[in-house]
Amino acid sequence: MALAQAVVHRPEVLFLDEPTTGLDPLSRRSIWELIHQEAAGGAAVLVTTHYMDEAERCHRLALLFAGRVLAAGTPQELKAMAKERARFLFAPGASLEAVRGWPGVLEAWPSGEGVRLIVRKEVTLEGLQEVEPSLEDVFALLSKEAL
Structure with missing residues (x-):
């Protein structure tokens, strides 16, 4: 419900703090489908997550640890x-x-x-x-x- 309220007015910037915490795998997929739809529609979407499999779905990442950015880039760049x-x-x-x-x-x-x-x-x-x-x-x- 809160996510629907956040996107209904088509924001230019969407900040989602751990939007899939506590959800089952199929619901998590639905949330990520919505995130990608918003991004494809031109919104800048910033997502925080502890789930690294979800981070794989992002275009760019910043890995944070102890209040510092350890590295930033695409998933492929970080792995390389x-x-x-x-x-x-x-x-x-x-x-x-x-x-x-x-x-x-x-x-x-x-x-x-x-x-x-x-x-x-x-x-x-x-x-x-x-x-x-x-x-x-x-x-x-x-x-x-x-x-």
Whole structure:
């Protein structure tokens, strides 16, 4: 209801603070469809979200951490920048505790039937799958570097 009230007068600028919090996946999609319709109609739409899969839907992003802008750009630009700074890997069947002890590991977390990890660019770990970074990976890398 509040979103309908916000767009009914066709604003030039629309600021939405976490508009999909607490919504089911289909409702979230509907909200993003509306956001893209407003943008296509010429509105400047600014959205805050903690959901990195939603951030993927934006044309430009600013990743914020501890009150600072860590990086800004398109999702593709941010991922390319992250790939220049670190490697993103998947260790199938690995233990999280073991992976966290490997040399050069900056961040590691469980993912499906294995562990996803971010390692220093110069580190080579044999037998692991190179994966494309997600925006969540980019945020994890940049926030870790900012500490």
